[in-house]
Amino acid sequence: MAANLVKNLQEEVTCSLCLDYFQDPVVIIKCSHSFCRDCIGKHYKEVGTDVKCPHCMQIFQWKDLMAIRQLANMVEIIRKMGRETEEISEISRHIEMVKDAIRSREKDMDEINENLSQIKGVITEDFGAMKERLAQEEGEILRIIAQEQQTAQQKTEEIIGQLTSKLNKLAEFKTQMERGAHNSLLKQLNVEGEVCTGPRVTLNDEKIVAVTSAVEQFRKQLESILERDTKQLPSEFGSAKYQAAPKVQPGDLLAEISVASSCPEPADSSPDPVISSQFAPWAENVTFDLERIHRQLEVKAENRKVIVSLYPPRYKDSPNRFRISQVMCSQSFSSGFHYWEVITKDSAGWAVGIADRKIGSGERLGRTELSWCVEWTNGQLSAWHRNQKTPLKEGRPMRVGVFLNLPDKNLSFYSLAKEETHLHTFEINILEPVYPAFWMYGLDEKGSLSINHIKKE
Template identity: 40%
Template structure:
C-alpha cells in the first residue's frame, strides 16, 4: 500500500456500538452494507424485510423496488472478529457471541488497538490482579488510565488532544451515569408558566418525516420528502423543535399512542445528524422499543425501565437544578426516569420515530395545567 505511513501509532478506542447492528442491537454477524452506506447483520435484514415488495434501509429508509443482493462486508466482519477476540482477551474468556434474533443490549464494552511506533507500555503496577469480574474490571480501568497518561506524555509539545473526545472512564460499580428514579418522589407540580407546546423545526426534519400544518404532529412519510438539502437535516427519522432552553424550568407532553417505536428527549442543536437520540454526549431520551421494553438512553448507555408503555409522556426540564425527568401522564402521573442534565449548549425537545412504519406519528399535545 504505497504512501501509507505505518511509523505513527494512533490509539483506537473501539466500542461494541461502533460494530453493532441497529436491528438486533448486537455485534454484527455476517455484515452487509446497503447502497446508502448503512450496515446490518444479513439475517436481521432478511428477517426484517420478510416477504415484502419494498426493500428499504432501517436507518434512513432509502429503498429499492427490487430486492438487493446482500454481499458480505469483509472489512466489517474482520473488525468484528478482531474486536471479539480483543474483548475475550480482556475478559479472560471467549469474545462476545451473538445469539439468533433480537435480544436486550449487553453492557457496552470497549477494546483498544495500537500499532508499532509509539511506546505505550504500562510501567506502573496494577491496582490488583484478580480472577473475579470485579478485579478484572479494575485492572482494565487502571490500564486505560495509564494509557491516557502515556498519550499526554507522547503528545507534549504537539497539538493537544481534543478534550471533548475524551470519554470519562466508567465506574465499574455502575451500569449507567444516571440514577433510577425514586418512585416515592412527590408528584410533579406544573404551573402555566412552565408548560409549553413546542413546534417542530423544519430545518432539522428528516426527509423520511412530515409534519402537520400546526407543526405539532410528526409522521413517518410513505415516501421520501423532497425537502431542500441542508447539513442541519437529520439523516435518520429524527427532528428537533425550534424552542431552545439554556436556563429556567420547562414542561411539555407528547402523545405516543400512534407510534410503535419511538424515542423522546432533549438534544443540543449541534447533535450529529447521523447519530441516534441518546447515543451522543449531548442528547438524553426515553425509548419505547416496540418489544415491551421502555429504556432510558444517554452516552450510549441504556437503562431498562420496565415493560409498561406510557401513552403520554411528560418531559420536565429543570435547568436551575440541572435535572431532566420523564413522566407517564395519560391517566395518573408516574415518574419514569430522572437524571442530571447539562446545558453547556441550549437544549431542544428531540424526537425519533422508527423508520419502517409509515403513518406512525408523535404529537405534542396541549398541556393541562
C-alpha cells in the first residue's frame, strides 16, 4: 500500500512534457496546470503566437506563468521517499534471505547431531578393536626383533674373530718383510689362507630391515584407519553419512613379513591439481569498474577482488553506480571468444554473468532482458534470465568459468574442481557490447569474489 501511495505521488509531481520530476515548476494561472519552467518555455518559443496549454489547450501569455515553491519542495520530499522505499525493499529481501539461511542451518544442525551420535558409537567400537590388535601385533613384532638381533650379534662376533685372526697374520707378515724373509712368509701366508677360506658369513641385515619395514607399514595402516574415521565427520558441519572404517583381520601383517620384504613407499598426500580449462586460450584479463560498484563493496588486489566491507572507501558520485550489492567490469565484448574465471568459495551468496551497459542501477543481474547469470543462494544453484529461474542439479561450485561465444551466440558456465563440469548454456542475442557482471549477498560481511588470473596456453 505504501509503495502504491509513493507511486501515485510520483505521478502527481511528474512533468507531462519531459516525463520526469518537476524542475523549477511553474503554473499557468489561467488553467492551474504545472510544468517545468524549461519545458513550458521551450513549448512557448516553438509555438510563437497564440500559445496554448498542452493539457487543456487554453491560450496563455508568458506573464501568466507563476513559480510554485511548494511544489518544488514536494518534489524533493517524494524523491527522498522513493529512494527510501527502494532501500526498504532491499532490506526486506535481505531479511528473508537471512531467515532462509537460519532455517537451513537449523536443519543441518539436527542432521549433524544425529550423525555425531552414530559416529561416536562406531569410533568407540573401532578403537577398541584396534587397541586389542595393536597389543597382539606389538608383542609378536618385538619377539621377532629380539630373535633377529641375537642372530645378528652371533654372526657379527664370528666375523670379528675371523678378521682379527687375519689382521694378526698381516702384522706378522709385515714384521717378516722388515727382517728380509719376504718370500718364505708369503708362501706360508698363502697356505694358511687356504685353510681360512670357507663359506662367506654375512650379517643378515635384510631381516632387520624387513622387520623395521613391517613396523613402519603397520603404523601407517593404523594412521590410515584413523584418517578414514576422521574424514567421515561432516565437512563444515554438512550432512554426509558416516561409513565405518573396514577392520583389518589379525595376522595380515605378519603374513607380509619375509626376508625379501622392503619398506613401502609413502602414499601421495599432495592435493588434487587445479584443473586448467579448455577455454584458457581465450582468457581475458578483466577487472572491476569503480564507477559501476555499490558503495558497500570494496575492490582490492589490483581491481580483481571485491568484498563486502563495513568500511568501504568513499567513491566519487556517478549516475551509473549500483544501488544494490552489484558490480561490473570495465572491459566489454561485442565479438569473438572470451573466457574468465571467478573464485566463489569465499561468498555465501553470489551471481556471476554478463549484462548490457544500460542495466539500471537498481536492476539485479539476470532479472532483465539483457542480463544473464548463474546464481548461488539459499543452498541452491540456478540460472537466471528475464526474471526466469532455471534450477540446476549441480552443487555449490568453488570456481566458476564463463565462456562467451559471440560468433555462435551463446554463453556457457562451468564448475572447475577435479574436472571441468558444464553447468548451463544460454542462447543470447545482443546488439550492444556486454560486460562481465557480479552480484553479492550484501549481508555477507567480508564475503568476497575474486577474478582468477589465467595464464594463456
